[in-house]
Amino acid sequence: MTRERRPDPPPMRTNDVRIALAGTAGWAIALVVLLIVGLPEPDRWWLWVCGVGIAIGAFGTWYVPRLQSARAREAADRAARRTRSED
Numbered sequence: 001m002t003r004e005r006r007p008d009p010p011p012m013r014t015n016d017v018r019i020a021l022a023g024t025a026g027w028a029i030a031l032v033v034l035l036i037v038g039l040p041e042p043d044r045w046w047l048w049v050c051g052v053g054i055a056i057g058a059f060g061t062w063y064v065p066r067l068q069s070a071r072a073r074e075a076a077d078r079a080a081r082r083t084r085s086e087d
Contacts (some may be wrong), residue, residue, distance in 0.1 A: 016064045024057025 031050035041048060 016068070017061055020057055020060035020064055024054055024061065027053030027057060 027050050031054065033048065034046055034050060
C-alpha cells in the first residue's frame, strides 16, 4: 500500500553572497593567523591554500549575483513564453 506523494516544498531563499563572504573571511583569518604564527619551510604551501581560498571566495562574491539574476531572467522569459502559448 503506497501513500500519495506530497508536493515538494518551495526552494529555501538564502543569501548566497553572504555565505561566499563568510567563507572568504574565514580564509583571510586563516591566512593572517598563519602569517603571525609562522610556518616551517615545508608547510608554507598552506599560505597558498589560503590565498586560493580567498581568490575563489572573491570570485564567488562577484559571480553569484550575476548567476541569480540570469536565472531569474530565464525563469521570467520561460513564464512569458508559457503564457503566450496558452493564449
